[in-house]
Amino acid sequence: MTDTVQQALSLMAIALPAMFAVILLFMGATALLHKTFPAKEEKAAQD
């Protein structure tokens, strides 16, 4: 196995979990945002 292949495998081993971690963070933050600012309350405040 060449150095480049080893580097590519290491990249995959680090990048995939890192990407999922970032996405999970996005998911959590998005869900929190959606709950914190519900559309109903905003509409009621505008009315």
Add this chain to the structure above:
Amino acid sequence: MDELLVGIVNLSWKHVAMWVVAGILIYLAIRHDYEPLLLLPIGFGAILTNIPFSSAVGHEGFLTRLLEFGIYSELFPVLIFIAIGAMCDFSPLIRRPIAMLFGAAAQFGIFATIVIAAMLGFNLKQAAAIGIIGAADGPTTIYVATRFAQDLLGPLSVAAYSYMALVPIIQPPVIKLLTTKEERLIRMEYEEQEPVSKTTLVLFPIMITLIAGIIAPISVALIGSLMFGNLIKVSGVVERLSQSAQNELANLVTLLLGITIGSTMSAEKFLVVEVGIVLGLGLVAFIFDTAGGVLFAKAVNLVVKKKINPMIGACGISAFPMSGRVVAKMALAEDPTNFIIMHAIGVNVAGQVCSVVAGGVVLALVK
């Protein structure tokens, strides 16, 4: 007299072969409507650059100037991202953030292809640029290629846009191979979902930019421009800018981007075995992306009560809205009363964000 014959005298079979390649791209764009906005200018740019002593390229050539000014400076991909952001509606994603997981799973092809490209002898930067074809996202591919493999910019772009156009041909056989008929018949309910408030819509692009930027500052140009375009749209106070980004900016930059990419397809750079391998690996990336998304959805089904149709996992690639439509059509072909289009499009939107995140992660990790 010699001056008039210089073109004919220096014409080689390689130039003619590239005219044929360019002709195929133009034919696919016009006859089959395959990504015409990009493939048509790319095809014509390839013709302009493959005329002996063409004044369009070289030190004084306008295409070379555009290449340096717009591509090597990363300006055109960033401007395209602003335009795409202004066209995106992230509401389905905000209502159902779990769709992002499918988007992440469908980026598997990027990393699998990087490993395969490394096995085939490409260096890590070239392999990373090739793998990014699997982001199924033209501007991300161009952005990463500009940083890691400028020599492969032409074939990488052609592969990315061609395979995006070929999603209806590439994805269905892979999906069918990995799913049973029973799985493809799974119905997904439509729950009453709360609408998204304007505050959330405005804060979403700012929040995503901050999180992505803090984790991987190198991704700020990519994700920041996408989210800036979206902020212009959802703010509702700069309608003129939003319309300009969606129309004038998108059209003008697409026009210049395509013809400039075409100018990188000179015969001596394009007619080499390496390019054939790159095109093949691009297809591999799309296949692995599709497989990653579908298999992830099947894995999720092992632990959830309400089963999901695993075909929607395939929509996690960024080819929007093509992939969502393809999967929705496949569900209807299995059962004409099974409408999964909203779920499929939701995952497809998530794929757009996830492909940019994947690009950012690759940029951050490959030195």
